[in-house]
Structure formats: structure tokens, C-alpha cells
């Protein structure tokens with residue numbers, strides 16, 4: 001009861017003001033580690049609220065765009081400083097809203113701050129090239145212009161880093177924003193926007209509209225005044241957004257699922273491979289699009305690898321992410337837990353052998369959260385659902401192979417192509433993997449998760465719309481090239 005009385009209601013942020021949605025029916029954001037705790041209340045917005053946010057963004061964009069890149073960059077530096085002042089508070093809110101451990105949440109918030117500073121610097125870098133004209137008297141060059149109003153639709157699994165790696169480049173290149181965060185993590189989103197407000201960002205440049213995906217998310221995809229939509233989330237929703245944008249001629253960028261493999265070769269450093277498989281597969285409760293899901297192990301090292309992996313997985317401490325000793329928190333919501341448990345059942349039904357975990361933990365103090373045990377299967381074959389479909393949970397599927405060629409064939413035999421790792425000391429194995437692995441991110445002797453903010457990020461096959469986010473690659477989505485020809 002004590003928590004209920006202190007719970008804050010967060011407004012939408014439209015045209016520089018915190019406002020209540022027209023529906024007057026706030027949505028509760030629940031702590032997945034203890035479902036009796038409400039973290040905060042968010043607005044359940046309607047299309048009228050969305051229209052107001054889009055109108056504000058449209059009005060603010062021309063003046064924002066006219067500022068120099070350096071001046072826009074100053075705002076990003078200020079937002080980063082505001083977030084730094086509230087680092088622990090924002091990280092704790094993230095843990096309470098979606099369950100990842102406080103250490104991971106703090107690391108992610110710092111990453112968000114670093115992304116802001118990186119793109120602040122981009123405001124001072126070149127945006128075009130001089131190209132020789134066939135006319136000797138003419139000057140020909142390229143410049144770039146912003147898209148206009150950008151819709152930002154984000155998931156709950158990286159509630160700070162993903163919104164910021166979309167919004168920071170959108171802003172630095174002169175766009176204004178309508179931001180619709182995942183409903184699970186609306187309080188964390190509101191705190192990011194509070195930092196933007198405290199930094200003095202001009203009214204209307206960023207607008208926050210909370211509400212359901214089917215109303216506000218779909219409304220953004222359909223809105224005639226939104227010029228581009230950047231999305232991270234499920235494949236089903238991503239494709240729907242892509243088709244809606246395509247139909248009205250808007251630009252879109254989609255980052256979606258993964259079914260990421262790790263190959264462990266006979267000559268791998270065993271300890272390194274085990275540590276990286278656990279970290280890549282089970283941190284954040286396996287809820288990363290880059291999480292390791294399939295572990296393809298050569299027969300010569302299989303038994304030793306399996307033994308060490310199981311010993312370590314069974315020692316992992318599951319619990320509330322705010323408690324220092326916790327290694328793995330709960331699933332982010334009831335649906336996630338249900339999905340993970342149903343994949344575990346499918347794995348057993350399709351003939352895989354369960355060798356660790358496999359259900360909810362027994363501990364009484366975990367009964368009111370969405371907890372699941374870290375789980376490992378062996379005897380997994382390529383056609384099983386747990387080898388093909390994204391689980392988005394702490395479930396590892398071990399697959400034994402004889403040769404590296406066989407390992408690569410299995411690794412590529414899925415519809416996704418986001419990230420992939422190999423553990424080997426052999427340069428030939430490394431080069432074959434770099435060359436033949438169909439993934440946007442290939443990592444050698446390193447876990448499959450973990451993205452560096454200054455490098456391009458995105459997937460192949462069904463994992464993305466084939467565009468790239470982050471680093472300097474972000475300019476490709478958030479701007480259009482203008483080729484200029486000048487003749488005296």
C-alpha cells in the first residue's frame with residue numbers, strides 16, 4: 001500500500017509541456033520482479049493526442065533545422081549532462097520497470113549518455129562531398145537535409161539505449177520527433193524526456209506520446225505528416241509498420257529479431273567460450289535481439305564444454321535486479337514469461353533433452369515476479385522450434401557437430417541474420433566465418449551481444465529492413481542527399 005500512495009502519474013510531453021491525454025485513463029507500469037508494485041502511471045493516449053504531438057513537431061522542425069549542427073550538438077551535450085546527474089535514478093527505474101539488473105541498467109544508461117555525446121560531435125562533421133562536374137566552370141557537391149518529423153517506436157528491452165540511439169542522430173541532423181516508447185517502460189522514457197526538458201530543448205522538437213502500440217504506434221506509421229519511422233521490436237509489428245509506411249511513401253527503418261548462433265570449435269579457449277555463451281545468452285534474461293540462442297559445438301570439445309556450462313549456469317543467482325547479488329532478473333512481462341515457458345515445453349515435446357533449468361524457480365520470495373530458470377537443452381536439431389524461432393528468453397540450445405562446415409551450415413539455416421560468434425584460435429576458421437556467416441554483426445572470440453555505439457548496427461535476412469543504425473551509418477536514414485550543381 002505504501003508504494004501505491006507514492007506512485008506518480010507521468011504526462012505526455014507535447015510542445016514543451018507535460019499534459020494529460022484526452023482519454024483520462026492512465027496505464028500502470030508494473031515491476032516484473034514484484035507484480036504488486038506499480039512503478040508509475042502513463043497516459044493512454046488517443047489519436048487526438050498523437051495529432052497534437054505531430055502538429056507541434058511539424059511546427060518546431062523548420063527553426064530546429066535552421067540552427068547550426070554545432071548549436072544542435074550543444075543541446076545534446078546538455079541532455080547528456082542532465083542524464084548523468086540522474087544516472088542512478090534512471091537506472092533503478094529501468095530495473096523496476098523491466099527487470100534487468102541494476103548493474104546492467106546503469107551500464108546502459110551510461111551508454112545512452114555516451115551516444116548523446118557522440119552525436120553531439122557529429123554536428124561538427126562533414127555532411128557532403130565535392131564531385132567533379134563534367135562542366136569545367138561548375139561546382140557540384142552533395143549536402144544533406146533532414147527528413148522532417150520522425151516517428152520513434154521503441155521496445156522495452158533497452159529502454160534508454162535504443163530510444164537514444166534513434167533520437168540523438170534524428171536531432172543532430174535537424175529532425176523533430178514524436179516518440180512512442182514501449183508501454184512497459186514508459187516511466188524510464190518520461191525520465192529521458194525530463195532530461196531533454198531540463199536541457200532547454202526548444203518546445204515541440206521532441207514530443208512523448210504514451211499509449212497502446214495498435215493506436216499510437218500504428219497511428220505514427222499511418223500519419224501523413226510523419227516523414228520517417230524508426231522501429232525496433234518484433235518482426236510481426238515491424239513488417240506491418242514497413243508496409244504501412246511504404247504504402248504512403250514514408251521512409252522506414254526496422255530492427256527486429258535474431259536467432260543468433262555461437263560456434264565453439266575444437267580449438268576454442270574453453271573458459272572464454274563458456275563465459276561468453278552464458279553472458280551473451282542469459283544476461284538481461286536473454287531478452288536481447290543479439291542474445292546467443294543456438295550453441296553449435298564441435299564434437300571434440302562438446303563434453304568438456306557442456307559440463308562447464310551446466311556447472312556455471314546452475315550457479316547463477318536469479319532474483320530482483322535491484323539486489324546486489326542477483327545475476328539474472330525476471331522476464332519483462334507476463335507475455336514474455338508465457339512465451340519462454342511455452343518454448344521450453346515445445347523443446348521437450350519435439351525431442352530435445354533438458355539439461356538445466358526448465359521452469360519457474362521454486363524460491364518463495366520469487367513467487368510474485370515473472371521469473372524463469374536459466375535453461376539449457378541438448379540434442380537439438382535444426383528443424384526444432386527452439387532452433388528456428390526467436391524465444392527472447394534465457395534458453396540455450398546445444399547442437400553437436402563434427403566439422404566447421406557443418407557448423408556454418410546450421411548457423412546460417414534460419415530466417416534471421418543479426419549477430420553471430422565463433423570461438424577458435426585458427427585463423428582459417430576465423431576467415432571462413434567472417435566470409436560465410438550471414439549476419440550483420442560477426443564476432444570472433446567474443447559474445448554475440450554487445451554493440452559499440454560508433455559502429456554500424458543492423459541485420460541481414462529477416463532481422464532488419466537492411467538499413468543500419470548507430471555510428472556514422474545513422475546519417476543514411478535520418479537525412480536525404482541533395483546533389484547541388486552551381487554554375488556562374
Ligand SMILES: NC(=O)C1=CN([C@@H]2O[C@H](COP(=O)(O)OP(=O)(O)OC[C@H]3O[C@@H](n4cnc5c(N)ncnc54)[C@H](OP(=O)(O)O)[C@@H]3O)[C@@H](O)[C@H]2O)C=CC1
Pocket residue numbers: 153154155156157180181182183184211212213214216217218219221232233234235237238240241255256257258288289336339390391392
Ligand atoms: N529486436 C528487439 O530488440 C526486440 C524484439 N522483440 C521481439 O518481439 C516479441 C514481442 O515483444 P513486444 O514488446 O510485444 O514487441 P512489439 O513489436 O509488439 O513492441 C515494440 C514496440 O512497438 C509497439 N507496437 C506494438 N504494436 C504495434 C503496432 N501495431 N503498430 C505500431 N507499433 C506497435 C509497442 O508498443 P506497446 O508496448 O504499447 O505494445 C512497442 O513500442 C519479443 O518476444 C521478441 O521476440 C521485442 C522487443 C525488442
Ligand SMILES: O=C(O)CCC(=O)C(=O)O
Pocket residue numbers: 157158162232287288289290448449450451
Ligand atoms: O546487444 C546490444 O547491445 C544491443 C541489442 C539490441 O539492439 C536489442 O536487443 O534490441
